Amino acid sequence: EPEVTQTPSHQVTQMGQEVILRCVPISNHLYFYWYRQILGQKVEFLVSFYNNEISEKSEIFDDQFSVERPDGSNFTLKIRSTKLEDSAMYFCASRGQFWTNEKLFFGSGTQLSVL
Amino acid sequence: DAKTTQPPSMDCAEGRAANLPCNHSTISGNEYVYWYRQIHSQGPQYIIHGLKNNETNEMASLIITEDRKSSTLILPHATLRDTAVYYCIVQTGANNLFFGTGTRLTVIP
Numbered sequence: 405e406p407e408v409t410q411t412p413s414h415q416v417t418q419m420g421q422e423v424i425l426r427c428v429p430i431s432n433h434l435y436f437y438w439y440r441q442i443l444g445q446k447v448e449f450l451v452s453f454y455n456n457e458i459s460e461k462s463e464i465f466d467d468q469f470s471v472e473r474p475d476g477s478n479f480t481l482k483i484r485s486t487k488l489e490d491s492a493m494y495f496c497a498s499r500g501q502f503w504t505n506e507k508l509f510f511g512s513g514t515q516l517s518v519l
Numbered sequence: 520d521a522k523t524t525q526p527p528s529m530d531c532a533e534g535r536a537a538n539l540p541c542n543h544s545t546i547s548g549n550e551y552v553y554w555y556r557q558i559h560s561q562g563p564q565y566i567i568h569g570l571k572n573n574e575t576n577e578m579a580s581l582i583i584t585e586d587r588k589s590s591t592l593i594l595p596h597a598t599l600r601d602t603a604v605y606y607c608i609v610q611t612g613a614n615n616l617f618f619g620t621g622t623r624l625t626v627i628p
Contacts, residue, residue, distance in 0.1 A: 447563060447618040460615055495562050508616055510562030
């Protein structure tokens with residue numbers, strides 16, 4: 405089965421530093437997502453992205469966050485100035501068609517630790 | 520999207536069927552019922568989805584009541600590898616997935 409690939413699997417950064425999390429969605433997919441999960445809590449929606457722009461974002465996705473599809477294959481999440489509370493597992497997901505109730509494919513996640 | 524209610528935890532003996540219930544009494548006519556699971560801290564994994572008919576695939580069966588206000592996910596022969604948090608999510612195809620707290624299923628040897 406096709407896979408969503410995320411790199412790195414673990415990222416450690418100092419508070420206030422910028423971090424970029426990278427994802428390679430499934431090749432023919434059109435819709436891309438970032439979710440996060442703080443340890444012991446539920447999976448939270450951050451942002452969805454289609455046609456090179458944000459479709460929807462949650463309250464968590466403030467000005468410190470940005471997403472980009474810099475080329476035809478990568479999808480990135482940037483946190484401009486990390487805070488301790490940004491420590492979480494970040495999941496990228498993709499799907500093919502928006503209107504056909506297709507399932508989301510999730511990557512295995514990037515564990516971000518902010519010290 | 521309609522809200523769902525699931526029991527926080529369940530146990531199931533290995534080899535037996537695991538029946539995971541979900542209530543979605545405010546579901547509307549165009550909303551689908553999706554089930555995902557999360558094993559440990561891995562990315563959520565799609566299991567099955569349906570609108571009003573019962574569905575079966577290689578992983579599980581989904582039984583949706585006639586009034587669509589509740590559903591049951593059935594894992595026919597649970598194995599230790601099925602230990603996970605199972606999420607029942609109701610949404611329209613045009614909307615994003617919003618996860619609740621799910622049911623933590625523990626399969627006991």
